[in-house]
Amino acid sequence: MSPQDDLIHKTGQALDGVQLRRDARVQASLAAALDHTMRVLSKGTILVFEGAKVDSLFHVTSGWLAAAKSLPEGERQIVEFVLPGETYDPTSADGQTSYVELEALCETTVAIIDAATWARLLSELPELRDSERLRDVAARARQSERMLRLGKSSAESRVAYALIEFCMRMTAIGETDRDCVFHVPLGQQQLAEYTGLSSVHVCRTLRRLGRNGLITADDHMDLEIHDVHALAVLAGVDLDALRREIIPGAA
Amino acid sequence: MSPQDDLIHKTGQALDGVQLRRDARVQASLAAALDHTMRVLSKGTILVFEGAKVDSLFHVTSGWLAAAKSLPEGERQIVEFVLPGETYDPTSADGQTSYVELEALCETTVAIIDAATWARLLSELPELRDSERLRDVAARARQSERMLRLGKSSAESRVAYALIEFCMRMTAIGETDRDCVFHVPLGQQQLAEYTGLSSVHVCRTLRRLGRNGLITADDHMDLEIHDVHALAVLAGVDLDALRREIIPGAA
């Protein structure tokens, strides 16, 4: 069994993910409700600023969104990526302002759903409610996993973890080119903002991983993971357990 | 206006918090449903291990719980504290295993609610559903705020932020001794696991804050914040905005 086969096996059940995402009834109702709210955003577009008024949620159909926060001095931290099929609600506890900035990382189609409509949809569609709950739980688990790395891990471990997470999520929604081969619409700067490192150090770390044969990362983040196990060891994860934890519908 | 008055004003609406927590109908139904599932845990008790089977949620009535994750090498990161009146669901995306370890930080009373019962309660009590949603949103915002500090801030800023967060949350549930004076059931080691620092450096940082007159932190984490504004500057937050973001019902 090649490393690639193994990762498919580990991260696998790609079909489940696709199925979940494409669940016919939900998808149809969603599409009907959202059609007229679709927007195509070009790379770099900012959907909402941190602290701005919001009364909407955002459902990504294609492309990536980043949810980021900044310190007054300008340092940015990306707290989540929103991938196709996922919905993100940027509303704080006051119900009126966004606690993050949402930015398109590439050409991205988004449905903008106002809170009331979303609430109605959730109450009308049990399947939607369930699948959203699942995604929510997965997102929470992922976020905790990342906090663990932000707080207690080396640069190598953080980057390794990020790559594994990307791979699993991409596999789950069927956006891999081949097994363990995929593209993420990020520059090193963004990866740095995600992992809590400087872009310079991200660069060094990626190159080191490359030199050791664990991955290839060509210029614009076309990634290929050669040795998942070594990467998992660096990241300090059990692939099987991680998948069950952070990928919705991977039970 | 003294700093204390000001923080009450900023973090304020203590009454809202109490009211939210004590909402008569919800509280009564909850109590009825939970009475027989109450457990009193002694300090250090571990409710669930990371990776263990769970089909329950945990509702804290008094005391503190820590939700923590560990790396294989043993480094721990506390991802959330669960305070009185809050509910924590440790279930991962597979719906069967816990993605965190839950530990009592002092004598703590917890209601152990099985998932099915909880689902029933939520569907039967709209008020509960709403207040839980609010708390959920607040928790998500807090977690992002912490990720920002874990990724991009100095030790001083991380500790300052943690103290402000404690103060706001304690004020909201009415567990302050006086304004800006409260106790957290943590050692420096735990604070370190929360802020992603070494306990040694937490010690140095607390002492520095003390020497500069911003706080007093006597032996077992009886805290008093003298200069909230200086602390807020260090943490890089706007107190007003932060409260609206992370405290449920602070709108």
Next chain:
DNA sequence: CGTTCAGTTGAGTTGCTTCAACCCGTGTGG
């Protein structure tokens, strides 16, 4: 071609960690 922008690499700096010693309040057993 010149300009720009992302990535790469080296050199020097620094903030936090680790290690180790020490202090002190508490608990325990002789």
Next chain:
DNA sequence: CCACACGGGTTGAAGCAACTCAACTGAACG
């Protein structure tokens, strides 16, 4: 009642991982 061990907090010294700064490369684009 003292002796002693223990665990948390405190402090100093030394090391190192990641940061900053700065120079260079190469691809993309007008």
